[in-house]
Amino acid sequence: MALDTEKREFKIIGTRPLRPDGIDKVTGRALYGADMVAPGMLEGKILRSPHAHARIVSIDASAALALQGVKAVVTASDFSEAKGELMQNILENCMAQDKALYHGHAVAAVAATSETIAKQALKLIKVDYEVLPHVTEIEDAVKPDAPVLRPDRRAKGAPEGTPANITNLSNFGHGDLEAGFAKADLIIERSFRTESTHQGYIEPHACLASMGPDGKADLWCCTQGHYAVRDMCASFLGMSLSQLRVTASEIGGGFGGKTVVFIEPVALALSRKAGKPVKMAMTREEVFKASGPTPSSLADIKIGMTKGGKITAAHAKLRFQGGAFPSGTIDLGAMCAFAAYDLEAVRAEGFNVMTNRPREAAYRAPGAPIGVYPVEALIDELCIELGLDPLDVRLLNAADKGTKSSYGPTFEAIGLKATLEAAKAHRHYNTPLGPNQGRGVSCGFWFNFGGSTSVSMSVNDDGTVAVTEGNPDIGGSRASVGMMAAEELGIPYENIRTIVADTNSIGFNDPTHGSRVTFSVGLATIEAARDAIKKMCTRVAKIWDIDPDAVMWEDGHARPAGENAGNYEPMSLAEIAAIASKTGGPIAGHYEVNADSAGVSFGVHLADIEVDPETGFSTVLRYTVFQDAGKAIHPAYVEGQMQGGAAQGIGWAMNEEYIYGKDGLLQNAGFLDYRIPVASDLPPIEAVILEIPNPGHPYGVRGVGETAIVPPLAAVSNAVSRAIGKRMRALPMSPPKILKVIKG
Amino acid sequence: MQYAAPKSVQDAVELLAGEAGVAHVLAGGTDVLVQMKMGMVEPDLLVDIKHITRLKDITAEAGGFRIGAAVSGAELGEHAGVGTLWPGVVEAVELIGSTQVQGRATMAGNLCNASPAGDSVPAMAAAGAVARIAGPDGTRDCLVADIPTAPGRTSLGNGEFITSIFLPARPENASDAYLRFIPRTEMDIAVASAAVSLEFDTEGKCSAATVILGAVGPTILNVNADCLLGTTLDDAALEALAAACSATAIPIDDKRGTAEFRKDVVGVLAKRAAKIAQTRAGVTS
Amino acid sequence: MNKIHVTTTVNGDPVEYLCEPQETLLDVLRNQLRLTGAKEGCGTGDCGACSVTLNGRLVCSCLVLAAEAGGQEVATVEGIADGDNLHILQKKILEHAALQCGVCTPGILVAAKALLEKHPDPTEVEARYWLAGNLCRCTGYDKIITAVMDAAAEMRGA
Structure with a gap:
């Protein structure tokens, strides 16, 4: 695919126009998941397991069904058998089958004429549980006598003696580790620990489902990917894909947590049974208990380095806990761990283990933050031991174009060195620190994703253009997509309206995940515009009676090219559109692609932190993000991704964690004790955008959404460690943990 | 559940005393409504006292x-x-x-x-x-x-x-201060806290000291702060206060902090609060 | 059911509704009056997405009973713009790209408006503490604070 950046002067790309959905979102008019209503609508509620692990002996809903106003109760038997292990796992996570696998696991659901009645009905459902021994921590789940969640889910091909809760084995790397370590002047090996975190989107999951007696259904929900919701729900309800139309509402944050279903199939099953629309919304407590947090992790990292700072060998052993089901996130963690470095000998291996916790879901660069954190923390320790500058060491070892990455592929043009150099030259890095203050540095990496994408655009008679895409707009993508359409067509941004269509309106789209939307939907939009342009040029060629190849498109006009140049008055898009019906009918462009040319993305973060030596309280004084965006389409929203990712990473590093008691119950299912950063916790976050074009996108775009959550864990940890003069090796670094390390 | 908004203290008392089930007073509601939402309390009657004169x-x-x-x-x-x-x-x-x-x-x-x-x-x-x-x-x-x-x-x-x-009224050369420790800057429940109320004589020496701790016991705890008396809150006096606070504290380990941490930090808070109170009292040491 | 009849004012308009005693003001705003700008992010006063003002005082509408609103003046995000004319805060939030998903934005706007009515010239730190009860998970707050400070300056005529 041709990269046009070099030869192109952009008019709209790189500017900061207002987002088209902005007015709706500052006036309260925008409709989110819980804002939709339907005539005759019922309220749905879910009964959840009070136990961490229990066999469901029986469920008696007769008393609930007898309550006036109750219209339906569903349990696992109301769903079809899902196809394939992954789908079976997702279904079982939505509704427990023979066992409740974690505190908060759904066991039954009710639909009633009011929320009050639905809640009363939940209390009337009698579930006979046989409580089983539980396990919530990695160390315990791999013990020989650990309670086993599902014996049949043990990793396939695992060696004899592998504990039964181990589900996924990972192994990446190349080169001779032993020879590499032999070349090192200093080898350090350390163990690290992180706790589960949650995406913490402010909007709880919510949906409205309506199924008619003919089996046709409509589902309105907040999701990152309504096509994926359709596919999962259709499977669980035994429907064909065309009979279930899913419309994505506005979405109040997702960060990966809304790429899978939780309540949506339940609402559909209730609606099918009750014959009425059913609305469901999780409470915040339910979101924490029963949506998808991240894995927690243990890591053993060993790195060898020369006196000059060259890494000679690196080895990571990672253990993730991804809840009550198999999880492949360990692969992503192992692949990302050393991706920033050009290494001769490197290996990252690990496994996932099942515990009695909710099934993990993606969270912004899933696996990368906890794969990269222990590596970047250990590199910092090596830098201190060897008296080396942490940015110099990273520059010396940085991956570059042509580097064989630690996970296999060879990198194309990448921006890591430029990003490190920008950090080194920045005034932040050269500002002196005060007492009890430390500065932390970390690199971060994310693959970025492309995926299946469909875009269509119709040229209206008045010269405006309707762009139809299928990816929920989480952070301004209607603006960036509209900008790319306007740029390519050569018309004002204001003449474009971009809508996110339902699953029956255009072809399949992968969810808004993997930092793919500006890249993939952008690419498809540009190509759809080129398709429309080609058709417009053909129409004009017909009018002028010249060869279509002799018509060029420039600045929103069809112009005669080559030997015809100057012979005809150029025609604007609006002029062509106005007479479209006379030249062959409506004009539209479309493009469908499985985009596989997403460029990887690197970032470098600097964190200055002051620690109160008497209490362990830490204050982030200054924070700067440097990241390669390829090409920033709407720089303000690119900065926003960088700042938001950094803030989430800071929260992960400092205070956020799932806390389970010895009873296996979640202790902090609320925003009071699951402590995400508040406005007064953070300083201004400076975002420095670098633009090293991705050769795989017409404008050079790389995804920017995820990389920024990767570096903060180690940047903050390194800053705290330098501030207190001792190493922190566990997250979150809540004040009691820091004070304990200070006091030694 | 019933909601009542009486206009007089007498009416409120009668409502509260007359309820056979669970009655709660509703003032700001920032605790009771949360407890209702979480299913921790299910009152039969809420008596809103905001319409009562004065x-x-x-x-x-x-x-x-x-x-x-x-x-x-x-x-x-x-x-x-x-x-x-x-x-x-x-x-x-x-x-x-x-x-x-x-x-x-x-x-x-x-x-x-x-x-x-x-x-x-x-x-x-x-x-x-x-x-x-x-x-x-x-x-x-x-x-x-x-x-x-x-x-x-x-x-x-x-x-x-x-x-x-x-x-109550307070004498000249006196003031108070309160500090708490939370993991964030806002929106948290105190992990440990200390309130200090001090009086000073004309020479700037502490003549009365009340120190009360929060979140380090089942109720608030009163600390014997005699170590401050007669001092200008020099380092030794403050260290003695911190030690007295840590010794008085009987905290628990929970999701908000460890007992060890609370014992340490409550002394630090008391020390710092004492200095703030001293400054507020207009006394220079 | 023992519903309570409430007469009140929402965004300057007289409003009447019947509510159950345990229903919150947020429930009634969203489910009866269909003013869905206020969002339920937590229902326990920890996120601020349901912020409204009650007689000019900033509150979480999830921590106010609908029955309590009788005779009061309720103001929601839907009342911030004057017809088609956006409030300066709304304009600045848009100009500074200070929203991503937008679900916290109604609460942020109501809270920021209350801030500037009380403190027309806040410091950045004051603005951050005032808004500490309004969780935003997308932006890291940077652009929100920039927008609020810019709006404050413009409202002061600076």
Whole structure:
């Protein structure tokens, strides 16, 4: 695919126009998941397991069904058998089958004429549980006598003696580790620990489902990917894909947590049974208990380095806990761990283990933050031991174009060195620190994703253009997509309206995940515009009676090219559109692609932190993000991704964690004790955008959404460690943990 | 559930005393409505006291102030007089929750919630505040310090509720301060807290000291702060205070912090609060 | 059911509704009056997405009973713009790209408006503490604070 950046002067790309959905979102008019209503609508509620692990002996809903106003109760038997292990796992996570696998696991659901009645009905459902021994921590789940969640889910091909809760084995790397370590002047090996975190989107999951007696259904929900919701729900309800139309509402944050279903199939099953629309919304407590947090992790990292700072060998052993089901996130963690470095000998291996916790879901660069954190923390320790500058060491070892990455592929043009150099030259890095203050540095990496994408655009008679895409707009993508359409067509941004269509309106789209939307939907939009342009040029060629190849498109006009140049008055898009019906009918462009040319993305973060030596309280004084965006389409929203990712990473590093008691119950299912950063916790976050074009996108775009959550864990940890003069090796670094390390 | 909004103290007492089921007073609602949402309480009756005459008033009395039980944190913070007289009490009340919570939460409600971590309670106790209680047997006064008896429990009898809290007058060269520790900068429940109220003589030496700790025991804890007396709060005196606080604290390990951490930090807070109170008293050491 | 009849004012308009005693103001705003700008992010006063003002005082509408609103003046995000004319805060939030998903934005706007009415010239730190009860998970707050400070300056005529 041709990269046009070099030869192109952009008019709209790189500017900061207002987002088209902005007015709706500052006036309260925008409709989110819980804002939709339907005539005759019922309220749905879910009964959840009070136990961490229990066999469901029986469920008696007769008393609930007898309550006036109750219209339906569903349990696992109301769903079809899902196809394939992954789908079976997702279904079982939505509704427990023979066992409740974690505190908060759904066991039954009710639909009633009011929320009050639905809640009363939940209390009337009698579930006979046989409580089983539980396990919530990695160390315990791999013990020989650990309670086993599902014996049949043990990793396939695992060696004899592998504990039964181990589900996924990972192994990446190349080169001779032993020879590499032999070349090192200093080898350090350390163990690290992180706790589960949650995406913490402010909007709880919510949906409205309506199924008619003919089996046709409509589902309105907040999701990152309504096509994926359709596919999962259709499977669980035994429907064909065309009979279930899913419309994505506005979405109040997702960060990966809304790429899978939780309540949506339940609402559909209730609606099918009750014959009425059913609305469901999780409470915040339910979101924490029963949506998808991240894995927690243990890591053993060993790195060898020369006196000059060259890494000679690196080895990571990672253990993730991804809840009550198999999880492949360990692969992503192992692949990302050393991706920033050009290494001769490197290996990252690990496994996932099942515990009695909710099934993990993606969270912004899933696996990368906890794969990269222990590596970047250990590199910092090596830098201190060897008296080396942490940015110099990273520059010396940085991956570059042509580097064989630690996970296999060879990198194309990448921006890591430029990003490190920008950090080194920045005034932040050269500002002196005060007492009890430390500065932390970390690199971060994310693959970025492309995926299946469909875009269509119709040229209206008045010269405006309707762009139809299928990816929920989480952070301004209607603006960036509209900008790319306007740029390519050569018309004002204001003449474009971009809508996110339902699953029956255009072809399949992968969810808004993997930092793919500006890249993939952008690419498809540009190509759809080129398709429309080609058709417009053909129409004009017909009018002028010249060869279509002799018509060029420039600045929103069809112009005669080559030997015809100057012979005809150029025609604007609006002029062509106005007479479209006379030249062959409506004009539209479309493009469908499985985009596989997403460029990887690197970032470098600097964190200055002051620690109160008497209490362990830490204050982030200054924070700067440097990241390669390829090409920033709407720089303000690119900065926003960088700042938001950094803030989430800071929260992960400092205070956020799932806390389970010895009873296996979640202790902090609320925003009071699951402590995400508040406005007064953070300083201004400076975002420095670098633009090293991705050769795989017409404008050079790389995804920017995820990389920024990767570096903060180690940047903050390194800053705290330098501030207190001792190493922190566990997250979150809540004040009691820091004070304990200070006091030694 | 029933909701009632009586216009008089007498009517409120009758409603509360007459309810056979569970009755709760609704002032700011920032605790009881949360507890209802979480299913922790299911009242049969909520008695909204905000429509009772004078319960939203702050009035000067005997050199101090009487603060109605329905006065919100925001309203208290806007009152110049109380903040000048008892800055530690006002800063403690203002630490409760967000700006939004401040718009509703009351000092009396914070007291009656009887959480050992309630921010205003140590500060009120250090100030010698007195709660006025209305009940079926008439009106009585009770030291704020004697209201909470255990987590979630108070010494209030059936049908009784607090109508006002009295903050007394204070001598010259005296002031107070309150500090708490939370993991974030806002929106958390105190992990440990200390309220300090000090008086100084004309030579700048401490002549009276009350130190009350929060969140390090089942109720607030009174620390013997004699180590400050006769001193100008020199380092030795402050270290002795910190040690006394750590020794007095009987905290637990929980999701908000470890016992060890709480014991350490509560002493640090007391030390720092004492210095703030000293500065506020206009005394230079 | 023992519903309570409430007469109140929402965004300057007289409003009547019947509510259950335990229903919150947020429930009634969203489910009866269909003013869905206020969002339920937590229902326990920890996130601020349901912020409204009650007689000018900033509150979480999830921590106010619908029955309590009788005779009061309720103001929601839907009342911030004057017809088609956006409030300066709304304009600045858009100009500074200070929203991503937008679900916290109604609460942020109501809270920021209350801030500037009380403190027309806040410091950045004051603005951050005032808004500490309004969780935003997308932006890291940077652009929100920039927008609020810019709006404050413009409202002061600076």
